[in-house]
Amino acid sequence: MSAERNAPPIEGYEGLPVGTLQHRVRALTEEQMRDLIAYEREHADRPNVLEILTSRLTELENGAEPTEGDQSFHPETPEAPQGGSDVSPRGQGPRPKGDYQPGSA
Known part of the structure; x- marks a missing residue:
């Protein structure tokens, strides 16, 4: 192994979602892949990974070439939520609808 097995060739490897990992490994060479496989076997040893x-x-090994993918790409990171909240300005939950008034029968 060319690098220490305590440092995988992908920054932040341990916290990457599987979909992101699948994208990110496409930029690695055969040697880096072997290093990463050894690292995975020694640490988490996840069958799906x-x-x-x-x-x-x-x-x-069959002739594919590493790609020049964007290593910061995170396909599983959700976008920030859009829109407002149903909470009233006083923080007491949604405002009543219709003619209903709290405390009246």
Whole structure:
């Protein structure tokens, strides 16, 4: 292994969602993939992640080339919510609808 196994070749690897990881490994070389597979086996040893990593390594071994993907791309990061809140300005929940008045029968 060319690098210490305590440092995977992808920054923030441990916290990446699987979909993001699948995208990010496409930029790695065969050697980096082997390093990452060894790191994964020694640390989390997640079967679904190992399947993704070994599949990509096989693609590279069969002639695929690393891509120049954007390493900051996070497809599973949700966008910020849009719109307002139903909470009243006084923070007491939604305002009553219709003619209903709290405290009246």
